[in-house]
Amino acid sequence: MRYLVLLMDDGAEKVWTEQTPEEQAATMAKFGEFDAACAARDGVEILAGEALAGPEAATTVRTRDGRVQVTDGPYAEAVEGMGGFYLVQAPDLDGLLELLRVLPAYDIQVSPAVDMG
Amino acid sequence: MTDAEDALTDVVRAEWGRLVALLLKQFRRLDLVEDALGDAVEAASRTWPTDGVPTNPAAWLMTAARRRVLDRLRTEDVARRKQPLLLVDAEHHQEGARTMADAGHLVEDDVLRLVLMCAHPALAPEAASALSLRLVLGVPTADIARLFLVPEPTMAARITRAKKRIVGAGIPFAVPDAGALPDRLETVAQTAYLTFTAGYSPGTGPDLLRADQSGEAIRLVRVVLGLCPDEPALVALLALMLLQHSRRDARICDGRLVLLADQDRTRWHHDEVAEATRLLARPRLAGPLTPLAASYVLQARIAAEHATAPSAEETRWDRVVGLYDVLLQVAPTPSARLARAVAVAEQHGPAAGLDALEGLEVPESHRPAAVRAELLSRAGDVDAARAAYDQAIAACRNEVETAFLLAQRDALPSA
Numbered sequence: 001m002r003y004l005v006l007l008m009d010d011g012a013e014k015v016w017t018e019q020t021p022e023e024q025a026a027t028m029a030k031f032g033e034f035d036a037a038c039a040a041r042d043g044v045e046i047l048a049g050e051a052l053a054g055p056e057a058a059t060t061v062r063t064r065d066g067r068v069q070v071t072d073g074p075y076a077e078a079v080e081g082m083g084g085f086y087l088v089q090a091p092d093l094d095g096l097l098e099l100l101r102v103l104p105a106y107d108i109q110v111s112p113a114v115d116m117g
Numbered sequence: 118m119t120d121a122e123d124a125l126t127d128v129v130r131a132e133w134g135r136l137v138a139l140l141l142k143q144f145r146r147l148d149l150v151e152d153a154l155g156d157a158v159e160a161a162s163r164t165w166p167t168d169g170v171p172t173n174p175a176a177w178l179m180t181a182a183r184r185r186v187l188d189r190l191r192t193e194d195v196a197r198r199k200q201p202l203l204l205v206d207a208e209h210h211q212e213g214a215r216t217m218a219d220a221g222h223l224v225e226d227d228v229l230r231l232v233l234m235c236a237h238p239a240l241a242p243e244a245a246s247a248l249s250l251r252l253v254l255g256v257p258t259a260d261i262a263r264l265f266l267v268p269e270p271t272m273a274a275r276i277t278r279a280k281k282r283i284v285g286a287g288i289p290f291a292v293p294d295a296g297a298l299p300d301r302l303e304t305v306a307q308t309a310y311l312t313f314t315a316g317y318s319p320g321t322g323p324d325l326l327r328a329d330q331s332g333e334a335i336r337l338v339r340v341v342l343g344l345c346p347d348e349p350a351l352v353a354l355l356a357l358m359l360l361q362h363s364r365r366d367a368r369i370c371d372g373r374l375v376l377l378a379d380q381d382r383t384r385w386h387h388d389e390v391a392e393a394t395r396l397l398a399r400p401r402l403a404g405p406l407t408p409l410a411a412s413y414v415l416q417a418r419i420a421a422e423h424a425t426a427p428s429a430e431e432t433r434w435d436r437v438v439g440l441y442d443v444l445l446q447v448a449p450t451p452s453a454r455l456a457r458a459v460a461v462a463e464q465h466g467p468a469a470g471l472d473a474l475e476g477l478e479v480p481e482s483h484r485p486a487a488v489r490a491e492l493l494s495r496a497g498d499v500d501a502a503r504a505a506y507d508q509a510i511a512a513c514r515n516e517v518e519t520a521f522l523l524a525q526r527d528a529l530p531s532a
Contacts, residue, residue: 001201001204001287003287090287091204091289092204092287092288092289092291093239093286093287093288093289094288094289094291094293094297095289096287097239098293098294098297110286112285112286112287115201
């Protein structure tokens, strides 16, 4: 299955800008470990993954009554802290959840992609 | 009941989970398996009385259910056939599961896969509980609905939703790596305990308890313990459940609630108390435990103090309070604090109990007020006791318990 892994919030992690250079290096190392753990696991592949700019750079697009409304900011306050995402191919939810433990202790949402094939 | 009916009841009770597991492994269709097996049981109930009970009743049901699934698959439209299938037997899980084999007992088992799938942490606890009863034990949906105090169609919809979620989210029919298994078994234990407490102390409705439903929760733990015999959380949970369950016949008299102190101890099931005592003596429970396992052990030891006291007066309240003190360090829940306050009152008198209750609140519960009322009444503060009873009665949603509280209040001496 393909899963969209959304890094929703800092969760138990200190906010990036408040981390010391050493802490930032340790956080970055965890992303490297996650890459390695996925690569080492049969049937698992990171198809895409990016860090995202902050909510100040986000734009929300809504269509209401046929009119497109474009507004400044993220879709909801709940996702203001969304810091990045992965698209991961994994055999099942259990295998993915195990790998996600390698990442920093963010709050994470996992959504399976629908296979349209 | 005829022999054929008996045979059918027995095989359904003993083999339902294994048949579901085998059908799931073969067809990977969580949406079809339960109905197919239900149809097979229905067919058996018609044919066995006239044709005789087959030599291998489980194999008969399996063949009939398999045929039903195949019939359904043949008539399905294309769109349906494209639906995602249950994820079965992922390669990478095999290795870890095999290392779980100990002394001739291979833990990798289809029933264990089924149990772990039904009690997956990504399912809501109530959904996991209902699904476990339905798929592992074969409890009819109507009975599960009664247990959780919802209409049958609501429960049927809840179970269907849970099955869709398993397939949609990619929850696998698999045994996880050895390192992850203990955590998952703790979720199974929590699921079973939720099932048990739902039957044991329902908050609303006319019945105080539905012992047969709690019995099913015990059966669920026994099934899992048959697969993972030494898992501390499950051993301790079984002991705890047996001890609570052993009092079922003495808790109610003529539809009225009977408090522990007033129960006829000859009506307790002493064979269950003995089994629980043996379970609690297992060496594994004396070793290092997870917080959940430790809290089950402590609650079971408290229950065992009551179960083995020859009479209410001879209860070792000093030991009970000591066990609650440790429990509060492991799991500081309001209900444990409340129970400790009751024990403190028994040991040191109502004033000490009231002190221990200070500041305790349990949201949506009438119990703190009920206990305070009882202790105030013992301390001779009749007005305050009456006010506390009024508060408890207003918050209580169980008819049997409300009747008990009303009787207690009305028995207070008039001011």
